[in-house]
Amino acid sequence: MDKQVYVIGHKNPDTDSICSAIAYANLKNQISDKCYEAKRAGQVNNETKYVLEKFEVETPELIDDVGTQIRDVAIKKIDGIESGISLKKAWNMMKDTSNSTLPVTSDGKLEGIISVNDIATANMDIYETGILALSKTPYRNILDTLEGTMVVGDEEGYVEDGKILIGAANPDLMENYIEKNDILITGNRFESHLCAIEMNAGCIVVCMGAPVSKTIKKLAMQNNCRIISTPYETYVAARLINQSTPIRYFMRKENIVTFEEDDYISDMKETVTKIRYRDFPVLDTNGNYCGMLSRRSLINMNRKKIILVDHNEKSQAVDGIEEAEIMEIIDHHRIGNLETLAPVYFRNQPLGCTATIIYQMYLELGVELDKKIAGLLCSAILSDTLMFRSPTCTDLDKAAAEKLAQIAEVNIEEHAEKMFRAGSSLQDKSTEEIFYQDYKKFASNGIKFGAGQITSMDGEELAALKPKILPFMENACKSSSADMLFFMLTDVIHESTELLFVGEDARNIVERAFGVKPEESSIVMKNIVSRKKQVIPQLINAMQG
Structure with missing residues (x-):
């Protein structure tokens, strides 16, 4: 457990989140003696499924909570x-x-x-002289506890009846209190032994290893009376015999x-x-x-060790993150509100994709990229930058994607088109799945809000989606803790987005953020495709204004 580290992206993971986790775990495994394993914090979308299948990479295992178990x-x-x-044997095992x-x-x-x-409690509170019979004590327990030997009778069997007595009185008095099947603890007293047998005692315990006469042995055998010899003296034997009681009692x-x-x-x-x-x-x-x-x-719990990729906000992190030990954070988003127990390696660069940062780290560490990892990283960059159309895309992102495409032996335009078409295929998805497949939570100035996005190369498909999404958003906003919800219908080909919104004061926030007065519950924005750079910052500024 000390050497196991999970590399994991955000909830509702996109292609960058999944592919970066896989690629970074692969990198760390090649430069460290610990075991790094990529995980996912949510369901994989169709675009990511296409990428993983194309490059023949297994989907990371789902982990929905990293709290300490x-x-x-x-x-x-x-x-x-x-x-x-016996109680005695259990006590010795404890010691x-x-x-x-x-x-x-x-x-x-x-x-x-x-x-x-x-x-x-058993030793201090037992005043029941018939405890051995009540607990159906095996004779083997008595022999073991008293370190005794069976002189007459069978070692097998149980104490079924009778009480425990000390043979300290003379035989005339003993006749008045010895009953059938009683257990008599005594010393080397022929008369006491004879009295016990005559009164049909079930067992005689002879202390201090004293010899038992042949006559007594013969009589005991004839009357089905067991005789046990113990090296202990009477007082010790009397104290110990209750400890032969089976622990089940x-x-x-x-x-x-x-x-x-x-x-x-x-x-x-x-x-x-x-x-x-x-x-x-x-x-x-x-x-x-x-x-x-x-x-x-x-007190000495082994917290799960985690590396976060493609996010650094608690609201987007896997459940239980506050109980985990965050080792590293690799991200390209704004600095969020995660707290760590100790200083961590935190790499955050203003690039279009986390995968670009991880590609840089492969180069810096001199680790060779194979075809599969290169394909994953290239796909992540194309996805996050909308094939270089997003304003978040930098020259470094584009150069990295082109180099990775060469290693992976893919054509960027053809691969990106197939990815986006796979990702925008909504035929097998419910409205809820569509809304939450790329959804993130945010908070600003005491306002909690969520923002989802779907990108498509088919404008008609997006237009048909709008009347389904808006009613769902209304119900989701009422049943969740969010004050308002937003959803981006992004047309990759025309580089435009229709922003849907619901919630108290959402209309005013959108108007302040984008300078457009909404006629209904949406606005269409040209040259807007990036949630991270073009939409969320504007909404947060409007909430803080």
Whole structure:
């Protein structure tokens, strides 16, 4: 995890966002020992799909939230224990492993948990002399806890009935309180042994390793009375025997707080704060136990490491970005409002496309561009600059695209036309998909607004889209937190844009921004094709005026 870095563009990614992420991850992998992986923060549009398919590059995996998850935290790989083991054995395992909580599992599934507190409670609060029978304690547990040997009887089986007694009285008195199936703890007392057998005791525990006479052994065998020999003296044996109780009797089985590997830390913090457990079981997506999460491990979380390309504003970034560790930012937009935990490498140049910056970095670092990467970068530049028609396009963008086209062995005009036609094909898309396929959020002077754009080489297609988009925008504005929404219908061939707008005061903002009084909910603007350079700055100036 420490060496994994995600390279990711903005939400509703365009061709530049996707292609720049792929190209930059490829560059970093060639100059670093870390693992860089391109990701995407939204669905890929038709134009980008065409580009990826043409150059036979896989679509980056979607990641919709980069918040810290439990899988990013050091999960303790504590093996699950069986519910039948004794309290003493569980306690020894805790001491040996320095774990205060152990998971109890069966076939990989969590059955319960046992903690130091549970064992302490068992030792301090047990006054029930029939605890071994109530908990169906295996005789193997008793032998293990008392470090004993079975002198007479079968090691298998369970304590089904009876209570625990100390054989300290004389036989005449013992006859009055020994009952069938009781367990008698005693020393080397022939009379006590005989009395217990005659009263149908279930087991005699002989302390200090004292010898048992042949007569007692024979009688015990005839009366189905087990005899256990332990090296411990009576007081210690009496204290220890309750610790042979299986942990299933004391473990917590109900209302156990568990988390899944994919759970986000931000979602679980409140729960962890309210419940004062030291450790919490973690399950995988199939519900199988996979480890324990400690409170202390939350202090040393491994935040996801991220490189942002083609954006630097929080509103456009993937969800959970405030919890991630931003390593670098490569962008060509205005400086936004992202904050970082530490200084980062931030490269921002006034160019028409992020891909141009990444192309420069390949040259600066002396890394050779292969045909696929060159094709991706060239496509991104053509897309963002509308094949050099956008006012954001610089001589550097054009020169880079021409050089990359040579490496990729593509004709710029032919490739751009196919790209734009693929991108403007709206036949298989809903109105919502069209509106949000290239949509960005902004804020200025306390006003929240969003702006989408679609470019097409078919003016009739754009004209037919207008009556569908406007009603959708009205409803979207009412149901969202945006104060106003804008949408650009951009005609690449005629280098013009019809700007649609909805929302309170949107008409006045548009009039102030472009000096044109709208007749309805749109205006047509000649020589306007760039959202970044020609539309958003004008709208923000109007909002601040």
